[in-house]
Amino acid sequence: MTIASSPVARPWRRRARSRSAINALINLVIAAFALAPILWGLSTSLKPTQDILVYPPQIVPERPTLEHYAMLFQTGIQTPIINSVIVSVGAVLLSLGIGAIAAYAIARLPFRGKTVLIFFIVALMSIPLPSLIVPTFTFLANVHLSNSLTGLILLYSAYQIPFVVWILYSYFLSLPIELENAALIDGYSRFQTLRKVVLPLSGPGLVASGLFVVTFAWNDFVVAVAMISSGESKTLPVAIYGYLGFYGRDWGPLTAAAIISILPVIAVFVFFQRYFLTGMTSGGTKS
Template sequence: MRRATVQKMVNVIVSVIVTVIVLFPILWGLSTSLKSTDRILKVPPDVVPNPPVLDHYYSIFERGLGRYLFNTVVVSSITVLVVLLLGFMAAYALARMEFRAKRAITTGLLIIMSIPLASLLVPTFTLLANLNLLDTRTGLVLLYTTYELPLTIWLISNYIKTIPESFEHAALIDGYSRGAVMRKVTLPLAMPVVIASSLFTLTFAWNDFIVAVTMNASEGIKTLPVGIYNFLGIFSREWGPLTAAAMISIIPIVIIFVVFQRYFVSGLTGGGAKG
């Protein structure tokens, strides 16, 4: 009883310390986003905005943040879906099927993952220009898919290999087609890794700045990180709009994560690992 109380207290103390360390810079950003422009860089700084103002939040939406947000949502959600579809298929093949190129592809995954992306920017720009994909959301989706597929495939196929094949055998014997087995047996069993890898893809697509700023120019298809970056202007760093936009950009992805926690759990408890 007393030991449990001590444990609980330690848990609370550790939680508080971790929260402070992790969130301090971000809470600073939140506080900044609520200050009026002439108080942001004031010394000594106001820890709590006094008075808090929402001006920067209004102004960023007037300056097209809604559109940037929309573009980011479109690009990242399509990327996640495409990566999952193609990634799961390929991962399944690598984990469960026999074919000659398998070993080469498995090795190839590792090699592909070690290509430094920064070096590909210039040739990729030329390539997209010639494919008429420059300055399009499609181009971004294709690039993000290309960059995130190897990790996804690697993660999912390694995971599928750890699932006993007996479940799939049973389903095949029950008369399911192989496609149905994939969808109805393997996919649910692999749900934890599917969700985990989707989160990685989503985070990459959501936050990518360097690829988007290189490939896309038009205001209409600009994504959120590029919009945020533009607040670091030549004439001044606009900390207010910058931090306000950053705060807005965190919210959806944290919500997604919290929501998917449940699936993370159910994917496991409903899965074969329990057996």
């Protein structure tokens, strides 16, 4: 329609402009609603302790300081951060390894029962984790894997491989099959074809599923708090939960720890936004 751009249709244009002003206002409200708790936490984490409880509250810290962050690092928040990094990296490597091979088989290799397997994958993706933690703790304690990062890596992989398989399965299906056929004719085995032909072409699929696993492992609290109790294997969310009991109403260090936990996630999310959506629309629930 070209009416809006013709000079005769002035009222149209004015209406369009006021409409876009309203849209901008709504967008602002959405952003404020989503970000206010985070920005308020950031502001609190930058205030000296005596300014945190003043009324009326300062929206922007008047005397910004990093003392709470410094205090956290002096009291050893490095250990849980490193634990969270180890768990995240371990879970990504294990789930991408096992997941890629399984996804390739489902996408390209013949076997009976494939439909059943696909339904199992969707079912696995939708099992909510809080309902699993008691039996899982019972099990891990029996095989002496509770309270260990290895146990956590194995659990995270088990919970995330269905998502990895699902994302990579649809990605592999979208690749041209001719290249694989050529590789097979040249004498590559199926496994070599996957490793040397398919995976190098699957960057976006691997990034999407890898990010999904990393954010899950980095963010997870429910599984970790049930499996981990000792200080030296605590992951960052479990450590923050511990701070909640320890610092109580001392919100400076608490909000600082919260910001430390979410900054990397927000940074990754900003850079790789579209990959996140691939994982989210894949049919499961994450909690």
